[in-house]
Amino acid sequence: MRASTSPPGCIGTDGEHTLLEVSMGPHHPSTHGVFRMDVTLDGETVVKLKPVFGYLHRNHEKIAEKNSYLGSMPYTDRLDYICSLTNNWGYALAVEKLTGLSVPERAEYIRVILGELTRLINHSALAGFLLQDMGALGTPLMYAFREREKILDLFESLTGARMMCNYMRFGGCRCDLPPGWIEQTRSVVSRFPSFLDEFESLLTGNEILQARTEGVGALPGRLAVNAGVTGPMLRASGINYDIRKVDGYGAYGRFNFRVPLGERGDVFDRYMIRILEMRESLKILDQALRDIPGGPIMDPKAKLRNLRPKPGEAYGRIEGPKGELGFYLISDGGPNPYRYRVRPPSLINLTILEDMCLGQTIADAVVILGSVDIVLGEVDR
Amino acid sequence: MRGLDQIFVWIGREVAGWAPAPAQPLVSAILIIAGIMAVFGTCFALTTIAERKILGRMQNRFGPNRVGPCGLFQPLADAVKMLTKEDIVPFSADKTLHFLAPLVMTTPIWLAFAVLPFGRNMSALDLDSGILFFFAIGSASELAVFMAGWSSQNKYSLVGAMRAIAQMISYEVPLVLSTVPVLMLAGSLSLNEIVAAQGTHTLGGLARWNVFTPWGLAGLLLFLIAATAESNRSPFDLPEGESEIIAGYLTEYSGFKYALFFLGEYLGLFAITGLAVTLFLGGWRAPFQWLEWVPSWLWFGGKFGVLIFLFIWVRATLPRLRLDQLLNFSWRFLAPLTLINLAVAAAWHWTGAWESAAAAPVRWVLCAALIALPAHWLGRALRGAVPPPRKYHYAE
């Protein structure tokens, strides 16, 4: 028998301390899917962290280069499976740029409504998952999912599916709103603020949550910009960059809303920014539901099949709930794209993970990962 | 009603009476042991299902409701599952320790119930130093946790065991210290005498439970916080913090051994809850004199149930602390506060003569302030320099 008293997995010392290498994942309760963190620990402090991903790689881009333009649309649902409609939108935007199709007013409004509903789903679910990582036993998550169900019901009655919506088309939307949908949505939206208040009274003032998140995983604005971080994470670091404002794509130029900005860029700011963004989304939804015009929902020039754009390239980007979601397409005039590339916000926000985790404890690393908001379907593609 | 109160004592005596005289002590001991094991075994099964259902309701779901009426037979199904699962021992594990750990965890805990008075004349063992016995027995679980974490030869287990031991050592201090005022004022270490000391009544027939005094209330809160940590429950469930270290020292356990750990943890919780009831909530006594007709063991059970519900409620609400915060909380907040509480109890004792209608509230407020102000200051100091409140500005 080995007379060793040293525990398993010691990888030596750094002179003074013994380091322990722990491989967290891909089967680990807190890695949000099949994600692995190779963590080197000194006691409980992280001294090195290597994110390892690719376990969920499905060849999304290559498949899209082989499929027709239309055929890739349902695949985009499966990138970030929590927000399939914004993925649809980003892809549709790229193809519309490539082909020069225009989108009728009504379809733009429908897209904005669906996009903001998706943002509500994503942000509330994220706050729930974040608290789950902090050990709150799923209570906030269940509350978030309770509200998500109501929004998913809306999606189902409009698009036919709760998650894999496959709704937007190049030059418009697949089908018009069913009768009564606007009223249903209005009632869901009008009840959402009370859910947010409940959520905040459960969490925001909680001393344990504050202790766990204050100053944890702070990301300076400069570093965030250099790392290409986008979305709520960037705005929590105090950088004003929201593609809805910058590009004004879709009908966003017509709505009155504000972009909340954090100042310290720690986990608490990231949590709070998402809560505030949800409140702004509700404002956009109110305006869009009030002002939605009638009319067609498809560009009459649009055709479903045999789309052969002229040779060229296009980059369509939207402000997805997780950050800048971009689709880059090159057409060689054929029925399928010559090159198809996704800029996944989850992946690019994840690359800065080590810088945020160094010197923090392992429990913090889990929370920081949760606050980045990743979906492995999008990271690994 | 007197009969109902003493029914268990009576049954025990009658059954033991049938045995031949020399065997009577043995028979009555076996009866008591069987009774305690049956009651708290059932209690364990009921608590697992109640916890899941209450948590479910707090999270707006149903909880288990498929097995039996309202899911009441769920514990049976769980037991069948646990017993039939494959028992996996890691190849590189220290097999002896891996086997012994769940036994060391579960066996001593049963002993702790021996000294708890569950009702009038319903205490298995009236030890002169009962509370000391209780804490001495509890120390075995730390050894078990170490054995489990070490023997599994798994990094998560090891980290979990280190966390657990650090936590248990840290919280044992406030746990024991928070009971000291009670012992001091009751003048005894015997749990029966502590209950007896809370047996008198004050105006309006209100019982003189310790919890109705400032130091008792503070003591109960401190004791409950420390007890939550001792029994590894949320928000102090770091040793098993699922999202961080999977299941801590339980990572490599499955099947029956896991069930034993689970049982041990719940029994520990029950024992410590029973102790809280005995020390601060008057044990089996009724809160008012005119409620004395309700059987004493029902009072004990009721208070016990309320405290268990409180534990479940806290578990449904709070996120988990971090290790350094956990230790700081114990050493820099709980431990000093228990010492201060000792002084408050002394002050209460000295002002014992202030019983008049005018002086009693003064005494109460004075003592409450003596504990509340330090609590406030210690809390401020613990949280450190509070940064200015965050302002979120908006870009148009």
Add this chain to the structure above:
Amino acid sequence: MLNEIAFLLCAALTLAGAVAAMTLRNLAHCALCAAGAFAGLAAIYLQLDAEFAGFAQLLVYVGAIAILILFTVLLTRGAEIQPGGPAASTSRGMGLGVGALVTACLIGAIMASPGLRGHAPQTVHAPVKRIGEQLMNQYVMPLEAIGLLLTAALLGAVIIALREPPKEPPAP
């Protein structure tokens, strides 16, 4: 009769634990065996009707000291014992000296006990209350002295454990 068997069992547990703690190679096993020996000792106290001493022994030795030893084992991971190395350490002589001293004290105490001189051992009932009163009256000075000693030891431990403040780099 039953009493003798119980005593023999407890004594065997204590001795076996102590021997195992000295001879086993795995430090964790040693520490756990030492805990077993402590528990056996507590059982002997209890058998002698010394409730308070027995439970205090369990609480302090099994609950605190054994855990401290285990914690030390966990924290000093580098200190591995070579499989072929000698079981005894270099401080063998000192250990022997301490052992001899303790044995001498014990023998003295046993020789002085009344049981040896044919008197029936008087049953001493020592409730906690009386122990407390004795500690607070007759033995208050030794108690305070021990308290002072322990406090000093605690302070010393804290000072040793305090991380040294980072030294200022010498001015160039």
Add this chain to the structure above:
Amino acid sequence: MNGAGIIQGMIETARNFAGSYHDPERLTTVQYPEEKLPPVENARTIPFLVYDGGDAMAGLRCTACTICEKECPPQCIYIIKDLAKKPDYVGKMQLQPKVFDIDMSVCMSCGICVEVCPFDAIKMDQVFELSTSDRFLGLLFHKEQLAKPNGYFSQLHKTEAAEIDARRHEDKRKAEASAAARAAAAKPLPPGGVK
């Protein structure tokens, strides 16, 4: 105050605990095998083939044009044409599928086959209890399993089916009218009629 946020949170969970007993807004769970959600008209799960009339194989609307086979993103449709033609609802001779298989374990329920079908022959079903003990052949549906009557389709998607039926009815009426006109034109002039 220390702990105020914690107490506030506990009040919130207590409210939800009580609310889950009386407020259906809070307890949204549907106890699936006993209760089911009301069907949603737009909902889609897997495709099926629509047929008219009483005979499933003879009444299939599918003309084996294989557009759906080409457009299906995961390529789970497999068609072999039958060379024997049969008349469709307006009497035009059309091809028909000899084999029409859909591998439901591959199908991702996107509904693109339905969108591209020019004959309204393939539509989305709403069944979801598809589990089988045979992973491979158990989920490979042949045209016999896929064929469902038009009445079933009208039950699922009322609005869409009504629209399609009206259009087809109109087409049929026009076709009959033109056929009648053609027949009338082709008929030799009755003797003694106008010249």
